[in-house]
Every structure is written in structure tokens, then in C-alpha cells.
Amino acid sequence: MSQAVLAITEQIDGSFKNVSFEVISAGAKIAGSLKGQLAVAVMGSDIENIAGQAAEYGAEKILVVDHDGLKDGLSDACTQAAAQLVEKTDPLVVMIGATSLGKDIAARLSARLNAPLAMDCVDVRVDGDQVVATRPMYGGKVLADVRLTGSPAIVTIRPRAIKAVVAPGAGEVEKVDINLDGTRLNLVEKHMETGKIELTEADVVVTGGRGMGGKDYGVIEALAESLGGAVGASRSAVDEGWRPVADQVGQTGKVVAPNLYVACGVSGAIQHLAGMASSRVVVAINKDPEAPIFSKCDFGIAGDLFEVVPAVTAEIEKLKD
Template sequence: MPTGILAVTEQVEGAFKNISFEAISAGKKIGDALGGPLTALVMGAEGEAIAGQAAEYGADRILVASDAGLNDGLPDACTQAVDQIVAQCDPAVIVIGATSLGKDIAARLSARLQAPLAMDCVDVRVDGDQVVATRPMYGGKVLADASLSGSPAIVAIRPRAMEAVAASGAGEVETVAVSLEGTVLTLVEKHMESGKIDLTEADVVITGGRGMGGEDFCVVENLAKTVDGAVGASRSAVDEGWRPVSDQVGQTGKVVAPNLYVACGVSGAIQHLAGMASSRVVVAVNKDPEAPIFSKCDYGIVGDLFEVVPAITAEIEKLKG
């Protein structure tokens, strides 16, 4: 019976996403329980330059698929590469981040291998010979434990839900060849916003909702800049065309789990709460004292966000000198 663990990483422009280290740490935890080695997979032409970092989180073996066809993060190419690595490693468990790309790869891989899959997990453990994954259900109202029967078991973990813990690993780096024949997706165009923090990896998220009243998000953007945070938006703000879909937080947008989440003019619809329920500390600013968001926040301020938020920003700037 296989006992090895395969952690699939992600990189952007030659730098690992934080979820990669979280996936490796989760794999290390499972590997220690099963008594098997941990292998990390790095995909992309720039993988060799950063591969060694995986050893800092416990990877015993690091496989680098340096094919240039993996640079753009296209799901069919990445799935094909992971599938071939799985055939070589025969792991008991595959751990991957529940990012946009990770979810795509995990679902495709599960279908290819007829393997059990637990998506968007916030915890994973080994109970006897079973891998048990914990995941939110019903918009985060409950946490369900799912036992995965079969090999390999695929676990896609929610970004920032599990801590990346430093651990020593042998870190033997090996370049492997993969065949990408038969892939059909091609990248037509890419737009990169320099300096913009990824919502799913941000420590602080400042979100504007319908209460913003228009596309001028300056007060939210200024606060986010002051605290080195990312700017999010509720579905209603996105539907109004005030912010791009990439900024949407919620069940139909991005799921975030920052240390601090500030909701400005967000009423607190169920689908929005599902996207930020894992935030460590939630602060709400809304002029409606009956807004549902106040029942879910740690700190609430009833007032005009256009007065309250700039005042908060000014005080933080004073503290920072």
C-alpha cells in the first residue's frame, strides 16, 4: 500500500504562491502520520531556481517539471503533468491548493484517476488508515468531516486555512520530463496588475459593498494601501460594474481568510459571508445598525463609511509615523 505524499505547488513569475508552502506543510503532516516520504512538484521553466525552498517546509524530494508549456498555468497542461508524476510516484495522498488553478487540476485529476476528492478543506488528518478532510458546508454554517477511501486521495486545501510551518526535509531536487501532447488550451492574452496583492493570500482585506454608492473606492483603497492589504468587493458592487469580478469576495467569488477583514458598506448577505467566514478578525462599518454583517463581526461601527474609514486610515498613518 502506498504511503507517500505528493504536494503540488504553484508559482507566479518565478515566485511560489503562499498556498504552495501551506500545501507542503499539510503534506508533511499527513506524511508523518502515514510514515511516508513527501514529494513536492514544481511546474514551470523557472522552477529549478526556486525548487529548494520546498525543502524548508519538509519536502524530502522535489520534482521539477521545467517544460515551458507549464509556464502559463493552463489547467489541461498542468493536469497532464501532474497525472504523469502521479504515475511515477504512486502517492497515497495528493495535496493541492484550492485556488482557481488548483481546483481545476484537482477535479480533472479526480476524474482521470477515479480518485476521491475533498475540495476547499480547512483541515486534514489521518485516522487509522483513513485520510479525513474537514471542509465547510452550507455557506460555512457547519464543518463536515469527509473520509476518503481509495488511493490516491486528493485533498484541495483552502488558502490561508492551514499554516505553513517550517520543517527540515532532505530536499533532493530532480528534473523530470513530462509530455504535454494533446493539450488543447492556449493562452491568448495575459494582463498582470503590478503591485496588486492577491486577495486569497492577503493578510488584510478591505472590502467595499453597495454602500460605496459608486465606482469611487478611494477611501477603501487608501485604507488598504496604509495597512498593506488587498481591496475586495461584494457581489452587488461587482454587479454594478464598480469593481472587476477578480475583486469579488463571496460564495460565487473568491474565498478569503485574512487575519483582518474590514467590510465597508457591506450588508452581509449569506453568499458574501460564505466567502469571508474564515477571517480571524472581522470589522464592519455600516450606517444601518440592523445590517446582518454586525451579527458576524468582532467589531462593528455604525456610521457613514466615508467619515469612519478615512478617520481610521488617518489614525493608522499617525501610529506608523
């Protein structure tokens, strides 16, 4: 059963991650270019009830791998399952979301299969009979087109880079048995912050920088909550210990691509600008009118963030009345 594309999905709390739909959509496009079929892998435990959703985005075939050993999303078990699905479907292209798990699977899979890998891509296409992927390098300062020779070409897709498009496919479900003997990672404990919106998946990101002056991010959190967004931090705020490393936006933190990015008290170091460059609209609020961030934003307000940010929150709240 040879498939053109195998798209590997990922869930959180019993639902597909958004990036999974983006990966399926990207996979449908590539399968179309290759005039072949798109198979979507749904791996986990008790996932049969959601698997059908993959058809809405173009899955011709849905491979359901229901195994207790996959319920914690550990990278070695998932890699082993993915490798067996590749063997079964013999695809030309394997596509995975560039999440922390997806990147682990892709890197190990590339070595196991001796296959080309393009990590964290923002675009992918077929050129002749080869896959060409566009991926940011140098923290987003450069975009590179890379050509993958060999099969399967493994491509991981950066969250929010490619739009999920509803385009129903046949969605024929097939259950697949896999063997997880010999996995070596054991879960000790998982600590999830409930209700927290992941920066890389957020529609809105409100970031506080050095201008925050301390740990109190109350005004930032209030604006983020009002907009249904996530809170970010600049490197200096993280270095000061005001925010956790997980909140850092920039070249040595996370690259974000929200519709709206609000930088508050962020001066705009080159590493930070690289991490937010893909945002659709950037608002900068800083009391220094000469701050470099103002040359890389769409709208700027020179003023005290502790006055301006609460005023913006109040305006947003007015819209909701």
C-alpha cells in the same frame, strides 16, 4: 519509488505561491501520520533555482519538472505532468493548492485516475488508514468531514486555511522528464493586474458594499493600501457595476480568510457573511446601527463610512510615524 504524499506546488512571477508552502506543510503532516515520505513537485519553466525552497517546509524529495510547455500554467499541460508524477511516485495522497489552476488539475486528475477528491479543504488528517478532510460547503455555512476511500486520495487545500510551518526536510532534488504531447489548450493572452494583492491570499481585506453609493472606492483603496491589504466588494456593489466580479466576497464570489476584515457600508447579507466568516478579526463600519453585519463582527462603528474610514486610515498612518 512509492511516496506517502505528493504535494504539487504552483508559482507566480518566478516565486512559489504562499499556498504552495501551506500545501507542503499539510503534506508533511500527512506523510508523518502515514509514516512515509513527502515528495514535492515543482512544475514550470526555469524553476530549478527556486525548487530548493520546498525543503524548508519538509520536502524529503523534490521532483523538478522543467518544461517549456508548463511556463504558462495551462491546466491541461499541468494535469498531464501531474498524472505522470503520480504514476512515477505512486502516492497514497496527492495534495494541491485550491487555486483556479489547482482545482482544474485536481478535478481532471480525479477522473483520469478514478480517484477520490476532496476540494477546497481547510483541514486534513489521517484516521486509521483513511484520509479525512474538512471542507466548507454551502458557501461556508457548513463544515463537512469527508472520508476518502481509494488511492491516491486527492485533497486540495484552501489558501490561508493551514499554516505554513518551517520544518526542514532532506530536499533531495530529482529532475523528472515528462511528455506533454497532445495537450489541447493554447494560450492567446494573459492579462495580469500588476501589484494587485489577491483577495484569497490577503492578510487584510477592506470591502465596500452598497453604502459606497457609487464607483468611487478611494477611501476603501486608501485604507487597504495603508494596511497592505486587498480591496473587496459586496455582491450588490458588483451588481451595480462599481467593482469587477473578481473583487466579490461571498457565497457566489470569493471566500476570504484574512487576519483583518474591514466591512464598510456592507449590510451583512447571509451570503456575504458566509464568505468572510473565516476572517480572524472583523470590523464593521455602517451608518445603520441595526445593520445585520454588527451581529457578526468583533468591532463595530455606527457612522458615515466616508468620515470614519479616512479617519481610520489617518490613525493607521500615525502608527507608522
